[in-house]
Amino acid sequence: MSTTKNTVFINNEEHAFEQGEMILRLLRRVLGDDPVPTLCDAPNLEPFGSCRVCSVEVALKQDGPKKVQASCHTPVMANSYIYTHSEKINRIRKNIVELVLTDYPKEKFEEANPSQNELKKVAAQVGINMSDVRYQPGKKNLNRTPDENHAYMRASMDTCINCYRCIRACDEVQGEMVLTMEGRGFDNKVVMGMNEGFKESDCVSCGACSQACPTGAITDIYASKFNDATKTERTVCTYCGVGCNLDVATKDGDIISITAPYDSEVNQGHTCLKGRYAFQFYNHPDRLKTPMIRRDGTLQPATWDEAYDYMTEKFTQIREANGPDAIAGISSARCPNEENYLMQKFIRAVIGTNNIDCCARVCHSPTALGLQRAFGTGAATNSVKDIQYTDCMMVIGANPTDAHPVTGAKMKQAAMKGTKLIVIDPREIALARYADYHLQLRPGTNVALLNMMMYYIISEGLVDKDFVDNRTEGYEDFVSNITNLDLDKMEEVTGVDRNLVREAAICYATAPNAMSFHGLGVTEHSQGTFTVMQIADLAMLTGNIGRRGVGVNPLRGQNNVQGAADMGAQPHQGAGYMDVTNPTFHKQYETFYGVDLPEHIGYKIPEMFDAAIAGDLKALWIIGEDVVQTDPNTDKVKRALTSLDMLIVQELFMTETALLADVILPGASFLEKSGTFTNGERRVQRVNKVLEPIEGTKADGQIIVDMMNRMGYKQADYAPDTMLEEISQIVPFFKGITWEGLGKNGKQWPVPEDGSSTEIMHVDQFKRGKGKISYFDWKESKEIEDNGSEYPYIITTNRELEHYNCGAMTRRTNNVQILTEDVLLINPKDAKDIKVKDGEMVCVTSARGKVDIKAKVSNEVKPGVMSTTFHFPEIMVNLITSDVHDSEAKCPEYKVVAAKVRKSKGKYAEKSEEQLAKA
Amino acid sequence: MSENLSALSGRKGLEKNLFEQLVEKSKVEGTPDNEDLKSLAHEYLMGEAITYGTASFYDFLKKDHRHVKAHVCNGSACLVAGTQENVKTKLLEHYRDEEIGHMCCLGRCHENSAFNINGNNYSGNAIEQLDKITSSHIASLTDNYKVSSNVENPILTGERLTAAGFASLFQKVLTNGADWALEQIKDSNIRGRGGAGFPMGIKLESCKNVSGDQKFIVCNADEGDPGAYSDRYLLEAQPMLVLFGMMVSGYIVGADKGALYIRGEYPESVRAVTKAVEELSEHGMQGKKIGGSDFNFDFKVIEGAGAYICGEETALLSSLEGQRPEVRVRPPYPTQRGLFNRPTVVNNVETQAAIAWIVKNGGKKYARFGTSKSSGTKLVCLDSFFMNPGIYEIEMGTPFKEVVHDFGGGFKENVKAVHVGGPLGGIVPTHKIEILSLDFESFANEGFLLGHAGVVSIPEKFPMIRYLEHLFEFTGAESCGKCFPCSIGSVRGKEMFEKARNGETRIDRQLLDDLLEAMEDGSLCALGGGLPLGVKNALQYFDDELRTYFK
Numbered sequence A: 001m002s003t004t005k006n007t008v009f010i011n012n013e014e015h016a017f018e019q020g021e022m023i024l025r026l027l028r029r030v031l032g033d034d035p036v037p038t039l040c041d042a043p044n045l046e047p048f049g050s051c052r053v054c055s056v057e058v059a060l061k062q063d064g065p066k067k068v069q070a071s072c073h074t075p076v077m078a079n080s081y082i083y084t085h086s087e088k089i090n091r092i093r094k095n096i097v098e099l100v101l102t103d104y105p106k107e108k109f110e111e112a113n114p115s116q117n118e119l120k121k122v123a124a125q126v127g128i129n130m131s132d133v134r135y136q137p138g139k140k141n142l143n144r145t146p147d148e149n150h151a152y153m154r155a156s157m158d159t160c161i162n163c164y165r166c167i168r169a170c171d172e173v174q175g176e177m178v179l180t181m182e183g184r185g186f187d188n189k190v191v192m193g194m195n196e197g198f199k200e201s202d203c204v205s206c207g208a209c210s211q212a213c214p215t216g217a218i219t220d221i222y223a224s225k226f227n228d229a230t231k232t233e234r235t236v237c238t239y240c241g242v243g244c245n246l247d248v249a250t251k252d253g254d255i256i257s258i259t260a261p262y263d264s265e266v267n268q269g270h271t272c273l274k275g276r277y278a279f280q281f282y283n284h285p286d287r288l289k290t291p292m293i294r295r296d297g298t299l300q301p302a303t304w305d306e307a308y309d310y311m312t313e314k315f316t317q318i319r320e321a322n323g324p325d326a327i328a329g330i331s332s333a334r335c336p337n338e339e340n341y342l343m344q345k346f347i348r349a350v351i352g353t354n355n356i357d358c359c360a361r362v363c364h365s366p367t368a369l370g371l372q373r374a375f376g377t378g379a380a381t382n383s384v385k386d387i388q389y390t391d392c393m394m395v396i397g398a399n400p401t402d403a404h405p406v407t408g409a410k411m412k413q414a415a416m417k418g419t420k421l422i423v424i425d426p427r428e429i430a431l432a433r434y435a436d437y438h439l440q441l442r443p444g445t446n447v448a449l450l451n452m453m454m455y456y457i458i459s460e461g462l463v464d465k466d467f468v469d470n471r472t473e474g475y476e477d478f479v480s481n482i483t484n485l486d487l488d489k490m491e492e493v494t495g496v497d498r499n500l501v502r503e504a505a506i507c508y509a510t511a512p513n514a515m516s517f518h519g520l521g522v523t524e525h526s527q528g529t530f531t532v533m534q535i536a537d538l539a540m541l542t543g544n545i546g547r548r549g550v551g552v553n554p555l556r557g558q559n560n561v562q563g564a565a566d567m568g569a570q571p572h573q574g575a576g577y578m579d580v581t582n583p584t585f586h587k588q589y590e591t592f593y594g595v596d597l598p599e600h601i602g603y604k605i606p607e608m609f610d611a612a613i614a615g616d617l618k619a620l621w622i623i624g625e626d627v628v629q630t631d632p633n634t635d636k637v638k639r640a641l642t643s644l645d646m647l648i649v650q651e652l653f654m655t656e657t658a659l660l661a662d663v664i665l666p667g668a669s670f671l672e673k674s675g676t677f678t679n680g681e682r683r684v685q686r687v688n689k690v691l692e693p694i695e696g697t698k699a700d701g702q703i704i705v706d707m708m709n710r711m712g713y714k715q716a717d718y719a720p721d722t723m724l725e726e727i728s729q730i731v732p733f734f735k736g737i738t739w740e741g742l743g744k745n746g747k748q749w750p751v752p753e754d755g756s757s758t759e760i761m762h763v764d765q766f767k768r769g770k771g772k773i774s775y776f777d778w779k780e781s782k783e784i785e786d787n788g789s790e791y792p793y794i795i796t797t798n799r800e801l802e803h804y805n806c807g808a809m810t811r812r813t814n815n816v817q818i819l820t821e822d823v824l825l826i827n828p829k830d831a832k833d834i835k836v837k838d839g840e841m842v843c844v845t846s847a848r849g850k851v852d853i854k855a856k857v858s859n860e861v862k863p864g865v866m867s868t869t870f871h872f873p874e875i876m877v878n879l880i881t882s883d884v885h886d887s888e889a890k891c892p893e894y895k896v897v898a899a900k901v902r903k904s905k906g907k908y909a910e911k912s913e914e915q916l917a918k919a
Numbered sequence B: 001m002s003e004n005l006s007a008l009s010g011r012k013g014l015e016k017n018l019f020e021q022l023v024e025k026s027k028v029e030g031t032p033d034n035e036d037l038k039s040l041a042h043e044y045l046m047g048e049a050i051t052y053g054t055a056s057f058y059d060f061l062k063k064d065h066r067h068v069k070a071h072v073c074n075g076s077a078c079l080v081a082g083t084q085e086n087v088k089t090k091l092l093e094h095y096r097d098e099e100i101g102h103m104c105c106l107g108r109c110h111e112n113s114a115f116n117i118n119g120n121n122y123s124g125n126a127i128e129q130l131d132k133i134t135s136s137h138i139a140s141l142t143d144n145y146k147v148s149s150n151v152e153n154p155i156l157t158g159e160r161l162t163a164a165g166f167a168s169l170f171q172k173v174l175t176n177g178a179d180w181a182l183e184q185i186k187d188s189n190i191r192g193r194g195g196a197g198f199p200m201g202i203k204l205e206s207c208k209n210v211s212g213d214q215k216f217i218v219c220n221a222d223e224g225d226p227g228a229y230s231d232r233y234l235l236e237a238q239p240m241l242v243l244f245g246m247m248v249s250g251y252i253v254g255a256d257k258g259a260l261y262i263r264g265e266y267p268e269s270v271r272a273v274t275k276a277v278e279e280l281s282e283h284g285m286q287g288k289k290i291g292g293s294d295f296n297f298d299f300k301v302i303e304g305a306g307a308y309i310c311g312e313e314t315a316l317l318s319s320l321e322g323q324r325p326e327v328r329v330r331p332p333y334p335t336q337r338g339l340f341n342r343p344t345v346v347n348n349v350e351t352q353a354a355i356a357w358i359v360k361n362g363g364k365k366y367a368r369f370g371t372s373k374s375s376g377t378k379l380v381c382l383d384s385f386f387m388n389p390g391i392y393e394i395e396m397g398t399p400f401k402e403v404v405h406d407f408g409g410g411f412k413e414n415v416k417a418v419h420v421g422g423p424l425g426g427i428v429p430t431h432k433i434e435i436l437s438l439d440f441e442s443f444a445n446e447g448f449l450l451g452h453a454g455v456v457s458i459p460e461k462f463p464m465i466r467y468l469e470h471l472f473e474f475t476g477a478e479s480c481g482k483c484f485p486c487s488i489g490s491v492r493g494k495e496m497f498e499k500a501r502n503g504e505t506r507i508d509r510q511l512l513d514d515l516l517e518a519m520e521d522g523s524l525c526a527l528g529g530g531l532p533l534g535v536k537n538a539l540q541y542f543d544d545e546l547r548t549y550f551k
């Protein structure tokens, strides 16, 4: 027999192993699933070695003395002999499981299903049953009271076998550290928080422990791993741009639980509470189940035909009377690529206008534009996976642990273990606690702060000259501008100590690999596009482009906001980002769609509202977006919508926007249709239909196709595979994408003809050739300039973990039990100044309007700055936000509102009293 | 074993140590209150569950320890000596029942009747002066034990090393360099004295070869074995020797920080070492630029809080980090990823203490003591059943009977066995004393264990069944609770023996054998893995006495 370096013998058969590989991993690789029983091991956790039933016998040479070793944490030794089922090993395993059974409730064991309960499975594997137990039954976990108070999480610890998986999952996967053992030795017991329940603890309901638990001692209201589902379908989460894969379990056409596949490259068995638990909206009684038409001032049920006829007639009429530019569409970043593609095709090829936009306008349009200008491609340069490889993370204007929870958890994991972290945010977001530098700037001063950073990178001589010389342009101009920076002024306006900025700049510039992440705190500003370009500047100046662990990585908000833009849901670029005014591309689109197309660009969303008020826009078709609740300056939005001749709203629920519609089309949720979503790292993933659309509703793509045909354009019925085929012929970076070829984990675009996936972009060259370094002066927001003296406080808006945007979906789940209302964060000093206590109502006035909202006194914000959310229609925070926009991409400035704040009067003051009394 | 917690704790490091603060916060009430636990958790960026879980692990931090003012030793030596009841009765005259707790071995095994009040240890006839102790607070009544050696120029029990002596000896190390020092230690062939007997030179070398800008030296001064008090002797009588070994280790591997983890049951040791560190500072032998060189080294003394498992090196590291001291899997070895995820060398007190002699006289010279595989000398602790209880520095390879008879002077009363090497050691029937020699191999070959070489005598009158029950009980109480065979098995074993002793149910031999095998081969560490040795010895050599308890 050969005895090369990497040879090992398993049950006397020769195999090769990888250096450093643990025995268990080798066995699984070579012998398949379950080569030996295990109880404490879990796919996404570090080896732990507590259950010992994975033990094997190992001899260092043939017939040499054998030693019993736990296979999960013992590295394979070269030329050793591993025995997986010797008589001794079988006996030891059985005797260990027998010990475990002494402390397990008999009835529950008998009832358990061995394909779900891992203890029962392992007991069967080692050949022991409850009745074989020779010891007297013990007591430890047997008499603990179940915990049933939480919105989702459940614990009944009598079946706990102390495998620590839940504790490790909470620590190693989520990083929340809510669970611990209490006591010592045999008396150890798992507790939440300081021996409270889930509800009172700091649990974030991610469900990692529930997914980890082998016996269901910790589980959830759906008993996710222990129910009697008959079918499981894999799909992609509909909430945020992380794009987690979900295994959706159904029974009799109902969804009964969601778990996360371990083999998902995006989320490796993890999710947040939105993806895992917040699915109850899908068959909520509030779902719209029939088309409606406004007749005599009220919305009345109609048939699909009636709705289609009504729309067709109106569209034709308006087009004839006012031209195609009097019609516009807002597509939905919540819908699959295929539907977005169809919607822009409908507006362009069927109506004949470029008046198409999507909600990316109000979030990441500056990212797309800014990165296109700097690099040539408006998307993340790297992958989330790179967090493992980077030495420094710079998070600017993003709160990933709330808004992109699975990515946020990964960042937190890296930061805890020592990856450098720079947080640039007005709020002390959760990650800021772990940061090496928190630059807590005044909202609206990103440009000033980033200029300071770049000033120091240049003055400290930290520029990557090679990279700048070979791969960029514009450096000389940039340097001549930045060296004249007025540091005193910048320090004053940002409110951040220059030395801290300098240190952070040095940290970023000297890290071998530094990567940045940004969110809406960058884009939702009047200088949003410029800020994105500055972030690109930072990366180029320091050579942080084109390899693992670097780059510029926008955290895309909505699940498919990347895809909606990729598919052409914007007025100036068609599917695949080709300029509609460029004659070559224009021709290409005309040939492809087989119709004449307009040559001028269309309205962006805010321009649509202006045009409607001005009477130029007559009809608007909105899919899946509640512009009334979520777009800024609510009054103006309402005015625009009510000025239209026809407002079509395609929705799941009767949102604030739907209430104003002339036609309502009941669409289908992500669970009821197939297609693809593209996540924030350009990963195109398959959304697989789990259920048929609930009665009365239709897949949104089919609705558009129906209308295309009605309006005289032939389009085949909606199906994801044929749609993708069409898309791949026009979108260059989709060339190699096919429905089948996407497989389980999708592909990251650009996907060339050979079907390969791209994890890192701009490796040797930028899409646009040379990267463009640009300088921008900081400019005070118009909002502050105009209103700052009368309205002294700055209010900024943000999101909470439990809710998603307007909350139409999450408010129709148990998530409302966890977070029930919008609040305004106020620094204790400001609270004192305006004499409000925690929990009291305050009245907030801006130049647009006023709202009353509950105050939460908190150190998360600095004096002078307050922060709130707009998840709940009761408050309508956007009554006060401004319609100042990013100068370039027209993204609204949600993040800076000048406001006056005082204690509420009248009915709100009473509410205050009530609430204080309750507390 | 959480990499995250290690790193988070490491942010504040040894200087502002989380565990130290937990212990600090327990001093007033006997346990840190929940508000303290919360604020510490926040300060260290951990979940509240973490500090709560940690505190609940330790005898002197857990909630039940609130208001405990006096502790009675419940270690094996005091148990077999039968002194615990009297101590408890006397204490009850001064304290309410709930004010009296336990401590497992105060290192007073030579006098017994050990107890602790207000952070001071007492033994022997101190209990008869309880009035004085509680009223006038006489600090400590010192204990007495013999110290001697069978080598001429003793390595550990010789003249006390002074701060000045420390400084000049370390100058020699600085002059000859780190490689030379490592060479001496490798030449000496010295093996770890904490129980496992791992060669110190190899450990130092492997840590030296791991790259890292921060490394640590940890001295394992958690001497938990009931019956052992030799580390205590060194810490109190020869603290400079211990500190010297640590500093040389640091110099060799490139560590600039050393932590001494001294068990909370040894308050005098904590004081003695703290004082020695202060003396070193005064001599410029602590902190920056040691002896005028570029070498920096800081000592940190950390006091334990009552948990035997903290002697196991990975549990000790977790304890130092403020985590629950649950045994970690290896790899990673501490030399690769130890304290705060940094390369770390952990050595026992006695191992460290030998270094001074080695660098002074040369490693080769050290290796001349003892046998080829067990070089040097070993401290042996004899308990109060010997005519001459005390600490004896014995050359390895010396016939065991010489220790027992010549040094110990034989037994005061009839003894049927000696339990050598702590609770996880072997139970040596008296007739075997004749054939053993004091070295790792001789004990192992005969089916025993030298271990740390504490000796607890089991008198003829003490029922073996009771002793075995005690061993299971000890393991059950001290198990970290992580691995199934140990945490569940020890308790089931204890129940088995308890029921047999009080006549309820006889023991099923097959079941016991299965249990012992599962624990011995299945346990993660040598606590669960080591208990079966002594039990099996007893079953073999005391079959006559035990037979009636079996089916």
Ligand SMILES: Cc1cc2nc3c(=O)[nH]c(=O)nc-3n(C[C@H](O)[C@H](O)[C@H](O)COP(=O)(O)O)c2cc1C
Pocket (backbone or CB within 6 Å): B191, B192, B193, B194, B195, B196, B197, B198, B220, B221, B222, B223, B224, B225, B308, B309, B310, B311, B312, B313, B314, B346, B347, B348, B349, B351, B352, B525, B526, B527
């Ligand atoms: C349950 C258990 C308890 C231990 N207790 C101690 C102890 O109290 N002191 C000690 O030095 N080593 C103890 N050890 C051994 C340590 O794990 C480790 O081997 C030792 O500190 C290494 O130092 P050395 O090589 O100098 O002996 C214990 C091991 C186990 C498994």
Ligand code: SF4
Pocket (backbone or CB within 6 Å): A159, A160, A161, A162, A163, A164, A165, A166, A167, A190, A212, A213, A214, A215, A216, A217, A218
């Ligand atoms: S609750 Fe479940 S996962 Fe947690 S220790 Fe118990 S059995 Fe293991």
Ligand code: SF4
Pocket (backbone or CB within 6 Å): A237, A238, A239, A240, A241, A242, A243, A244, A267, A271, A272, A273, A274, A275, A276, A404, A405, A406, A407
């Ligand atoms: S992180 Fe985002 S994609 Fe993942 S489960 Fe949560 S909301 Fe869904």
Ligand code: SF4
Pocket (backbone or CB within 6 Å): B309, B327, B478, B479, B480, B481, B482, B483, B484, B486, B487, B523, B524, B525, B526, B527, B528, B529
């Ligand atoms: S043998 Fe006991 S002490 Fe050691 S790891 Fe297992 S449970 Fe913990």
Ligand code: FES
Pocket (backbone or CB within 6 Å): A037, A038, A039, A040, A041, A048, A049, A050, A051, A052, A053, A054, A055, A070, A071, A072, A073
């Ligand atoms: S799987 Fe290895 S000890 Fe549990």
